Amino acid sequence: MSTPTPDDLRLRMALVTEEILQRSPENVVEPTLERVRQVMDLMGDPQHSFRVVHLTGTNGKTSTTRMVERLLREMGLNTGRFTSPHLHDVRERIVIGGEPVDEQRFLDAYDEVLPFVHMVDERSQAEDGPRMTYFEVLVAVAYAAFADAPVDVAVVEVGLGGVWDATNVADGDVAVVTPVAIDHTRLLGDSLEAIATEKAGIIKEGAIAVVGVQEPEVMQILLDRADEVGATVQAEGISFGVLEREVAVGGQLLTLRGLSGDYRELFLRLFGAHQAHNAALAVAAVEAFVGGGEQPLTDEVVRTAFEDMSSPGRLEIVRRSPTVIVDAAHNPAGVTALVEAVRESFTFGRLVGVLAVMQEKDAETMVGLLEQVLDHVVVTRTSSPRAIRPDRLAEIAVAYFGEDRVSVVPDLPDALDTAAGLADDGGMTGAVLATGSVVTAAEVRMLLGVTGT
Template structure:
């Protein structure tokens, strides 16, 4: 029999502080990634299905999910709607990933909800279902927060990995989004684009419209078949809506948008990189579908202002001018191609100095093929995370790619990311550009260290 605190209703095994709760939740990381919805279904059943009270916009994709979620959140907020936003991983603090009206969940709310969920997690751990993972517990906590504490009009809901068996797929959304399909998490999702596409298409629900910017024919064919089977209308970039670039300069990119319901000209975004036109266009198509299906009210001036105001940390984010330091969480071939395109077209510099850290769960040769041709020097380091790829192993891959490209550049191996960062900054002149790229677990630490002189709380 566990002792009970009469005033608070807490048992002796309850979390007493926010820090204690977060330490316990992040301590679930060793349970890893366990695709499947049985534990989430059990959570929802025991909580009387809070997910059924919410309107979700479910966003999947290999890259661009975070930026698309940021655009959607800002547009909805600017037009007077209350918005919950669930994203991953977080950049600075655990509460970053559960936001209401662009503000983090309060520490007291998180503590209270974690104490409500912990006994259910312990019941599961003692059953054949096994212990919920960190991501499952956090997903359940997010649903409980949105459905029982803040009651948003819409929840912008980002998948963690894939779609079909991802914990977030416990919901039935009002609209689904697949930003793109690329080579990532192939150990879990499959090693061909059509198989990866089918996993992401698992978020498509019967009769629920889909907006996507998928380009590859084999991936698109797989998604289209799922839409036909589910009788879901598919709004596809390049067929049903499109954008046209007007101008591109640092922190200011303009484009026109044409969709099936209306056209808009002279739209401006402050996020950098050619790929952000596409992410913004996808977000605009989502808003347009919501206007048609759910009578969403959007004022033109608020829509334009929201796009221009949208920011997204850790993606082509300039965090220092002296010396110039750019952070970008490109960690797969498609992300590297996007970063390389931006470095070649948006930024001006005399020399480019790169610092890169990766996880061991991915294959990095194609990443290096995109990015190394632009670099003058490279520092390979290691994120402070249990699945880190060794800097030495990264160096082997980088040198192999340089050899096949018949190029030679200076490569330095420094496993300590703080020492690597000092080295990067010291070699970057005022007319040069320093770039930290790779896993967001490295980006989060560097960002917190540069901006706040503290280390981040990071987790998936």
């Protein structure tokens, strides 16, 4: 068989991506692990061939996942990383050794998984059930790729919730729970207790649960789950945390307390108090993973990993003159963290927002929070069919900003141009902040020629 050319690989990759997209989208969740578990069983359970650090929560999951993986990789481990959603290319979700899987490796894993996916689809449809979903197939591909590599450890972010999330066919040695807030109420429930109960499902027998700061009712649910399965809980503010934090050029200086040691004057190339807390969670999770929380990491490992840390689409500067920042905040808790970070880390003379939000989100609360830092907002929409219509979003924005501070530009490229022009009215200190969803951040990055992750 001849070796496929780069053009062959790109074409096949495009066809496979479209094939997977034809399945139920990842915001359609089937409350069962049965289908993905059947595929894993038919393949010989590849998810059990490597150790796992599993992460859930409402905000901060992707950044914390990237931090954990970077620390483990700095320790010399061959790592896998699974995150979602992606910004530009589905292969971003499946990372081995710090790099997204190449097209050949993705296609090899897909070809390995596909016969079993078809078998499970046929079984399910014979019982009037659905085919495997988009997300379930990607999880199967990721676990197959990690097993084939092979990786020493996979750092896995849930897609949604925990109990029924397809990633939960794997059992984490360490379960990380970032702060839990209200989001995805249609799928997870409309109370903190219901959402926390779903997310607690990643805490498995004998695991160490590393838990960020939580509301009391959430913490109680996590403690009850840990007690039920015989897991150990290490909580931020008690077992580990942020000791000192200082804003610095291009990021922040941190002193962190881990489970078994303190780490001083670390430069983190990310903005905001929320990223400092993500960093503390990551250090504690890695300590828990490599030594049960009983031996510190070396200062060199932590320092080098943090200096190299990135989290694309999270308060990321993607252009200068004027400065354009993108942030994937898509719920009130995320926007609250964004607003606090903007206030703390930047001193813009004029800040203009580009805002596009999904229909199922609490747009009104998000707009109200953003009004605190935006001088003007340009409402628009992304290419997603789930985006709120610009005229509807404008009605919400006018209620908070007033008519004079709201512009409606239906097409995102034109909206970005309009915002840049309005920011120029602030002179050299004018800037643009594009936010409201992951898709907003991704499409603005793409428009400005930024595709790296």
